[in-house]
Amino acid sequence: MSIVPIIEFDRVSKIYPSGSGPITALHEVSLRIAAGEFIALIGPSGCGKTTLMRLIGDLEQPSAGTVRVKAKSPDQARRDRDYGIVFQSPVLYAWRTICKNVELPLELMGYPRQQRHERAMSLLRLVGLGDFSQAYPHQLSGGMQQRAAIARALSFAPSILLMDEPFGALDEITRERLQLELLSIWAESDPRPTVIFVTHSIPEAVFLADRVVVLSPRPGRVQRIIEVNLPRPRAFETREDPRFFTLLTEVRECLRAMEG
Amino acid sequence: MGYDASRADPGTAWPVGTALRRVLPVASVILVLLGLWEGSKLLFDFSDQRLPHLAALVEAMFTPTQGGTGPLLLVQMLVNAWATFRIALGGFLLGTLLGFGLAGLFLRVSVLERGLMPYVIGSQTVPILAIAPMVIVGFGRLGAAPWAAKVLVSTYLSFFPVTIGMLRGLRAVSPQSLDLMRSYAASSTQTFWKLRLPSALPFLFTSLKIAASASVIGAIVAELSAGPREGLGVMILDAAQSYNSRPPALYLAILAAGLVGVTFYSLVALAEHLVVGTRRAE
Ligand SMILES: Nc1ncnc2c1ncn2[C@@H]1O[C@H](COP(=O)(O)OP(=O)(O)OP(=O)(O)O)[C@@H](O)[C@H]1O
Ligand SMILES: [Mg+2]
Numbered sequence: 449m450s451i452v453p454i455i456e457f458d459r460v461s462k463i464y465p466s467g468s469g470p471i472t473a474l475h476e477v478s479l480r481i482a483a484g485e486f487i488a489l490i491g492p493s494g495c496g497k498t499t500l501m502r503l504i505g506d507l508e509q510p511s512a513g514t515v516r517v518k519a520k521s522p523d524q525a526r527r528d529r530d531y532g533i534v535f536q537s538p539v540l541y542a543w544r545t546i547c548k549n550v551e552l553p554l555e556l557m558g559y560p561r562q563q564r565h566e567r568a569m570s571l572l573r574l575v576g577l578g579d580f581s582q583a584y585p586h587q588l589s590g591g592m593q594q595r596a597a598i599a600r601a602l603s604f605a606p607s608i609l610l611m612d613e614p615f616g617a618l619d620e621i622t623r624e625r626l627q628l629e630l631l632s633i634w635a636e637s638d639p640r641p642t643v644i645f646v647t648h649s650i651p652e653a654v655f656l657a658d659r660v661v662v663l664s665p666r667p668g669r670v671q672r673i674i675e676v677n678l679p680r681p682r683a684f685e686t687r688e689d690p691r692f693f694t695l696l697t698e699v700r701e702c703l704r705a706m707e708g
Numbered sequence: 709m710g711y712d713a714s715r716a717d718p719g720t721a722w723p724v725g726t727a728l729r730r731v732l733p734v735a736s737v738i739l740v741l742l743g744l745w746e747g748s749k750l751l752f753d754f755s756d757q758r759l760p761h762l763a764a765l766v767e768a769m770f771t772p773t774q775g776g777t778g779p780l781l782l783v784q785m786l787v788n789a790w791a792t793f794r795i796a797l798g799g800f801l802l803g804t805l806l807g808f809g810l811a812g813l814f815l816r817v818s819v820l821e822r823g824l825m826p827y828v829i830g831s832q833t834v835p836i837l838a839i840a841p842m843v844i845v846g847f848g849r850l851g852a853a854p855w856a857a858k859v860l861v862s863t864y865l866s867f868f869p870v871t872i873g874m875l876r877g878l879r880a881v882s883p884q885s886l887d888l889m890r891s892y893a894a895s896s897t898q899t900f901w902k903l904r905l906p907s908a909l910p911f912l913f914t915s916l917k918i919a920a921s922a923s924v925i926g927a928i929v930a931e932l933s934a935g936p937r938e939g940l941g942v943m944i945l946d947a948a949q950s951y952n953s954r955p956p957a958l959y960l961a962i963l964a965a966g967l968v969g970v971t972f973y974s975l976v977a978l979a980e981h982l983v984v985g986t987r988r989a990e
Contacts, residue, residue, distance in 0.1 A: 507887050507890060507891070526890070528893075529892065529893060532891075533887070535887070535888075539882070539885055541907075543907075543984075553892045555902070556892045556902070557892070
């Protein structure tokens with residue numbers, strides 16, 4: 449890649465101390481991600497996907513090697529509010545309405561009341577929760593809560609979106625609808641945020657991403673990077689494209705080969 | 709706050725039904741207690757000296773005090789209950805403030821927690837009956853108003869549950885909600901006000917309810933010790949001394965103390981309902 453990467457991993461290792469000796473979660477991972485790219489991160493359970501994401505977001509520090517984000521340290525990037533994070537669970541605050549939850553980052557960043565309310569409402573409408581802005585989290589279904597969490601991550605238009613299996617707990621139908629919603633939000637944003645999307649699902653990875661990064665079992669290393677040359681915008685028909693199936697097979701075989 | 713509360717509790721659609729459902733258990737418990745009272749008197753043949761009739765209690769309430777020249781006993785009871793309530797309220801508020809302060813301090817400086825917590829816990833193992841006279845006499849010598857010393861004794865009992873509950877609450881935050889705050893580069897002050905404090909509220913109210921009862925006990929014990937002759941503590945003491953001639957007075961004094969405690973508790977519960985009301989655990 450000739451373009452300057454927005455995220456760059458240079459032989460990054462992460463070792464967790466634990467009762468039964470140190471656990472190497474990631475081993476010498478090198479990776480470059482360009483601005484505006486949609487990256488899917490896939491690999492067997494426990495291979496270090498969450499760890500990799502947390503290293504980018506400065507929620508975890510590397511044991512060796514360096515992570516650079518926009519040519520800064522992840523710590524600086526975090527202070528500059530470059531990250532919107534969506535965790536596997538929605539992590540909404542139970543005492544705030546959905547609207548107030550979406551406003552939270554804007555509140556912390558000192559946006560005026562009127563502006564943050566308008567912004568939150570327009571995002572809630574975008575994710576189809578316009579009618580639920582005054583509801584409390586417990587009054588929403590899991591899928592709706594996760595959409596609220598996405599709206600919250602988008603609220604301050606961060607340049608990097610870190611999403612850790614955001615649709616992991618959802619049924620197939622909701623999941624496919626949210627994938628489309630996410631892609632259209634991403635495509636309509638200007639500039640497009642860079643997305644790191646962790647998933648266990650091969651079709652999800654291929655459907656969403658520009659590139660699928662396959663991690664090896666623990667200790668995680670970058671096994672392969674598969675370019676997804678499916679045209680955008682992607683739609684329901686994309687899943688019936690013969691190239692889609694070819695790519696599925698490619699990712700699946702890569703994952704299978706590592707087991708053997 | 710209440711978004712579509714009827715969905716959460718189908719009972720709210722029937723205001724009369726809910727009122728009945730609230731009142732009925734309380735009323736039946738009272739009836740059972742009254743029945744037990746009179747029943748045990750009948751069954752074990754307690755003399756009026758050991759357990760007076762309920763009717764005698766009611767009669768005593770409407771008997772003038774001081775050999776017929778003073779106000780009704782009921783009026784005296786209410787006046788004293790009010791005096792105790794004020795002391796307890798002072799102790800409760802001061803104890804809550806102290807508890808907040810200590811919990812906040814311990815949260816920020818964990819060295820202080822390790823250093824001071826043993827004393828905080830130790831303070832509660834010393835019998836309040838032993839401490840109260842020392843505080844009252846000591847403060848009297850310093851020239852402080854007697855009520856101030858009583859409030860301090862009450863505070864001594866109420867700050868403890870608040871400290872423990874608040875600290876527990878402030879720490880009962882999921883790592884992920886902290887990660888979320890971190891990802892927004894929130895300051896620790898922002899994290900405190902927008903995350904730790906609101907998620908501590910359910911814990912806080914539980915300990916405030918305990919503190920409410922504790923502060924009433926503290927106030928009564930303080931009144932027993934010394935100071936001006938007012939409050940339920942003094943009433944209990946007097947009634948105990950004159951028990952042989954007038955048994956109902958002691959029962960009524962105890963009843964009044966219980967009522968002050970219940971009233972205080974209910975006020976805190978009401979505040980809890982208003983503040984935490986509609987929210988649920990995550
Ligand atoms: N805080 C921690 N302390 C100790 N070990 C950890 C910690 N976090 C993760 N690990 C270990 O590091 C390895 C990688 O964990 P990680 O959560 O990154 O995997 P993952 O790929 O996200 O797995 P999954 O797909 O199941 O979510 C695992 O073996 C895990 O046990
Ligand atoms: Mg994970």
